[in-house]
Amino acid sequence: MTNANDYKWRRDKDGMGVWEHRGKVAIVGQGHSPVDRRWDGVSMDKTLGAYSMLACQKAMDEAGVTADQIDGVICCDSHIAGPSGGSASKWAPRPYFAPPYDSEWGLTLVNAQWLIKNMGLKNVKFAPTGLPTISEMVGMAAQAVGDGLCTTCLMIYPCGNLEGRYRRGGENADDYAKGARQWTVPWGNHGGNDFINIFPHEQYCRKYGGQHDDLAPFVINQHKNGMLTPWGFNATHGIDPITVDDYVNSRFILRPLRIWDCDRPVQTSTALLFTTADRAKDMKQKPVYVLNHNQYNFKKRSTQESLDEIELWTDTAAKRMYEGAGLQPKDVDIFNPYDGYSIMTQFYLEAFQWHGVKRGDALKFYAGDISVKGPHPFSSSGGNLGTGRTRSAMYTDSIEQLRGTAGARQVTVRAETALAAFTTPSNGGWIMLGKHPS
Amino acid sequence: MEVGLHRAAPILTIPLPLKGREANIKGDTSLAKLISFDIDGTLETGDPPGRITMVMVRQVQALGYIIGSCSDRTVSHQKRMWQQHGIEVAFTVLKHRLDEVKAQYAAEHYVHIGDTNMDKYHAELHGFTYYFPDNSIDHLWEPI
Numbered sequence: 001m002t003n004a005n006d007y008k009w010r011r012d013k014d015g016m017g018v019w020e021h022r023g024k025v026a027i028v029g030q031g032h033s034p035v036d037r038r039w040d041g042v043s044m045d046k047t048l049g050a051y052s053m054l055a056c057q058k059a060m061d062e063a064g065v066t067a068d069q070i071d072g073v074i075c076c077d078s079h080i081a082g083p084s085g086g087s088a089s090k091w092a093p094r095p096y097f098a099p100p101y102d103s104e105w106g107l108t109l110v111n112a113q114w115l116i117k118n119m120g121l122k123n124v125k126f127a128p129t130g131l132p133t134i135s136e137m138v139g140m141a142a143q144a145v146g147d148g149l150c151t152t153c154l155m156i157y158p159c160g161n162l163e164g165r166y167r168r169g170g171e172n173a174d175d176y177a178k179g180a181r182q183w184t185v186p187w188g189n190h191g192g193n194d195f196i197n198i199f200p201h202e203q204y205c206r207k208y209g210g211q212h213d214d215l216a217p218f219v220i221n222q223h224k225n226g227m228l229t230p231w232g233f234n235a236t237h238g239i240d241p242i243t244v245d246d247y248v249n250s251r252f253i254l255r256p257l258r259i260w261d262c263d264r265p266v267q268t269s270t271a272l273l274f275t276t277a278d279r280a281k282d283m284k285q286k287p288v289y290v291l292n293h294n295q296y297n298f299k300k301r302s303t304q305e306s307l308d309e310i311e312l313w314t315d316t317a318a319k320r321m322y323e324g325a326g327l328q329p330k331d332v333d334i335f336n337p338y339d340g341y342s343i344m345t346q347f348y349l350e351a352f353q354w355h356g357v358k359r360g361d362a363l364k365f366y367a368g369d370i371s372v373k374g375p376h377p378f379s380s381s382g383g384n385l386g387t388g389r390t391r392s393a394m395y396t397d398s399i400e401q402l403r404g405t406a407g408a409r410q411v412t413v414r415a416e417t418a419l420a421a422f423t424t425p426s427n428g429g430w431i432m433l434g435k436h437p438s
Numbered sequence: 439m440e441v442g443l444h445r446a447a448p449i450l451t452i453p454l455p456l457k458g459r460e461a462n463i464k465g466d467t468s469l470a471k472l473i474s475f476d477i478d479g480t481l482e483t484g485d486p487p488g489r490i491t492m493v494m495v496r497q498v499q500a501l502g503y504i505i506g507s508c509s510d511r512t513v514s515h516q517k518r519m520w521q522q523h524g525i526e527v528a529f530t531v532l533k534h535r536l537d538e539v540k541a542q543y544a545a546e547h548y549v550h551i552g553d554t555n556m557d558k559y560h561a562e563l564h565g566f567t568y569y570f571p572d573n574s575i576d577h578l579w580e581p582i
């Protein structure tokens with residue numbers, strides 16, 4: 001099996017021009033497993049492996065593709081907490097079960113090899129290991145199909161959660177900050193909201209005006225959109241949409257970040273099915289074409305990012321994306337940026353200048369009509385805040401909007417192009433999708 | 439849009455068991471004791487379900503405790519949960535608002551039961567005795 005590092009698939013440099021496979025790769029299927037709060041440790045039909053197989057089957061069924069047609073499998077093979085979670089994101093050691101659940105594979109981890117074996121995928125010729133998150137995997141799958149490494153490729157993003165405190169184990173639970181951690185996280189926990197959001201967000205409010213709680217309309221809208229997303233955690237668990245009162249009275253997690261600014265870890269898996277535009281013509285589902293993908297891993301000067309850096313990085317990401325897709329901000333109909341913490345989303349909105357929003361305009365934009373039926377249907381997916389920490393709603397909503405199958409979430413404005421991402425400002429990637437190949 | 443306001447969550451005032459009600463009015467040495475319940479991981483209705491059943495809640499209320507919930511669940515969710523189980527509680531507040539419960543109710547002893555370090559933090563911050571929902575709380579169900 002290929003190690004992902006051996007294949008140069010990333011589009012992570014400036015000036016790469018229009019993507020050479022623009023419109024020649026399509027997404028023809030998607031599948032979400034149920035979204036649970038956590039695995040209960042006993043239901044073998046609800047393991048991360050079982051959910052990943054279910055998601056794959058749904059994606060294949062949507063496209064009318066059978067197991068023997070799958071020749072590529074790209075599956076994130078680390079915990080959702082990711083390598084950065086270190087020992088804090090591991091739930092092992094603990095009891096195992098009869099095969100195929102006799103190790104962490106299938107329980108808290110899933111990889112291509114486990115899926116190939118347990119789904120009987122006999123014709124897979126491309127199944128790399130050491131994979132990144134969905135943020136970059138969508139780009140890798142698109143590039144692999146475009147480059148001809150495979151023709152019909154499942155991309156799977158498993159998101160596991162077991163009982164216990166997410167990312168709070170291991171070295172994060174230690175009373176001592178050892179080694180480099182004494183300089184970076186002497187207080188023990190390294191979540192993410194502390195380093196990548198809080199400081200630049202407060203800089204943002206000081207520079208452009210406004211206050212933290214001006215995010216309330218955005219967060220509330222995410223919850224509303226989440227309730228319109230039938231497969232999501234909120235919709236399937238009857239989570240009440242919150243009110244302004246709920247938001248402004250809620251507990252601070254890390255001042256000014258409130259509990260409703262944070263997403264909810266869940267147990268779920270998502271699969272997308274990529275193929276060539278030519279093959280897509282004969283499949284069951286209306287194809288959604290990939291117009292570009294880009295990645296980035298910007299070097300940080302220190303543990304703390306600043307507003308200037310974030311604005312530079314997100315501007316760079318937008319420039320690369322628009323150049324590679326051959327589009328401009330005015331061409332983008334659906335915009336699904338990442339919202340894992342609500343306070344990072346404004347950076348993306350302003351960088352990509354969706355619906356003319358410029359630097360410093362986001363909070364005012366949030367105060368307007370951003371509902372899915374309005375003129376500015378911002379983040380129609382509901383994102384993580386509305387569906388749980390799936391990190392995939394942004395992609396599948398974009399696909400459904402372009403197909404015209406988003407149901408109660410279907411926007412009333414034009415829906416021919418879509419931008420989607422799970423990313424942080426410094427690290428990750430974006431994908432541009434189109435209803436038409438050109 | 440109203441932003442930046444920090445209004446107190448409304449507190450449900452209901453008839454209390456005799457001892458609690460008298461204590462609340464008199465504020466003398468016959469003060470009642472008060473128990474605040476976290477929901478998720480603490481009550482059986484939580485996600486994950488906790489050790490404390492609704493039967494146990496009724497029992498401790500019958501013993502004369504002033505009871506209510508203190509959770510990150512919205513106040514509207516908390517109220518609906520109690521209504522669905524037919525239990526009238528004295529308060530439903532957000533996790534960081536135990537100080538309001540203390541201001542509202544005079545009691546001899548304030549207890550908060552919850553399953554995370556945030557429960558412990560907020561309980562101790564506001565002068566509540568903190569208990570994890572395990573057998574360390576069994577003594578609370580003995581007659582007072």
Ligand SMILES: [Mg+2]
Pocket residue numbers: 476477478479480552553554
């Ligand atoms: Mg709890």
